[in-house]
Amino acid sequence: MLLRTVTANTPASSEITPRSVYSDRRRLMLTGALAAPWLAGMTSAARAAGGAKLAGRPSPLSTTEKATPYKDVTGYNNFYEFGTEKDDPARMASVLKTRPWTVSVEGEVLKPRTFAIDELLKLAAMEERVYRLRCVEGWSMVVPWTGYPLAELIRRVEPTGNAKYVEFVTLADKAQMPGLWSPVLNWPYTEGLRLDEAMHPLTLLTFGVYGEVLPNQNGAPLRLTVPWKYGFKSGKSIVKIRFTEKQPVSSWTRAAPQEYGFFSNVNPDVPHPRWSQATERRIGEDGFLQKKRKTLPFNGYSEQVASLYAGMDLRKNF
């Protein structure tokens, strides 16, 4: 247990610290000061959960920031298929059956096919990626995910020249998901990326969190993690991946086009119509004791992804 904790959270020596992190020295010092008690707390939390292990080798793309406590990562979730309150998914998702599970990959690909979950688990080497997660609602976390780049899967199905976008369709089963009875969104929940976004090395096909198989409320058995976009872009419990020529319409864009754009890159300069996106509250840290922190463009991943949007007006393409 202790061993896993250390491997999971010790940054590799090859890690390149992004400027946004090293220029933020005060927070780094705080991270160091708080690391020891946190490690102890995390170990016990992970033990309490007792999920099946899913190890991954440390990645240079991980952040060194303090990971959000396990109980918050697995207890404060937006997963409307299980209810709209933050604690609904943790309470309601235990009934979700994640085996057998298949993912159908179709559309503009030369090799369309259906993958079984066990096949996907073995498709590429698992990595642990500690990513910042910024929710469009104004809060954030730091989450140690386990998975591999989505590009590994995309390469194997060979997109055609017509493939410009990738659409992700998630499970919509009323028998298992009580939230589907509510008309909050058009079910099933769908999300989309441009093909180059989907191929980006940061885009992670995710199977685990905190060194364990994903708890259901976090999107078991597989989900997407796109760390420079607002969290809702990262679909949970994916059943279909479709390659398209036309830009797909995401569920949230359909529900409120003026509030949730297709790109939804984290951007402190483009406010949500109902609140500012300039700052964020880090769950488990900010709040009663600390001011909210400044939100970084592309959630701090500018160096890696800003070039994808060169020449684009990000206020228009929000």
Place this chain on the structure above:
Amino acid sequence: MRGTADPAATRATTSSAIGPGAATPGAATPRASTPSAATPSAATPSAATPSAETSPARPAARGSGPSPGALKVVVFLLCLVPLARVLVLGWLDRLGSNPVEFVTRSSGTWTLVLLLAALAVTPLRRLTGWNRLARIRRMVGLFAFFYGCLHLSTYIWLDQWFDWGAIALDVLDRPFITAGMATWLVLLILALTSTDAMMRRLGRRWQRLHRLVYLAAGLAILHFAWHKAGKNLLGEPLIYGLVLAMLLGLRLWWHWRAARRNRSVLAS
């Protein structure tokens, strides 16, 4: 908390005897024909009649039930339960992953609930005939203002950390925050003019001014609905809206019935 709640309690014990209208108890008309929220216009002959709203303690109104003092103490303590709950949960570190959000939502919810509760006092009194209820109305209203202040200070302090620039921008740019701020300002005016001295000074204008409570309730529900609108979660705001519509509808119905009766009295 002391600033709002305690004077409310002490004032409430004396208000009923000194409120405008109570000064002319002999003029009381049969209760059923007394319009409550809406005073009859000056053109109707009953214009001089004190309305039920402002004459809560007519001698004829004394009835059975617990003593007024006990009722007030019970309601006072009940109104403190939401605050106590947050304090206890905070002490136990049980406010969840986002404590600021929890406190914001809790204080906002209770502002709205207590505002509607204050508006429900008069219809409830008329329907049950239990007139002592009128004596708790001001206290409940002031508690709504108290939770509104908690709600606002949570936003200004814990959410924005006194970033006045960001707060100003929020109020100007975001309709849902504009509506929330407007609600608080209306409640502030009502709270400041809730004293017996202000009631006496304003006379009949006091009642007209205090009809702004409907505006406050409407704005509060709008604030809540706007906040939820982006996610299409309008179920809860709709329930509050229906309750408000019912409370307002009852008053309009009574007013209309009283006006019609007055007309027929005139005609005969």
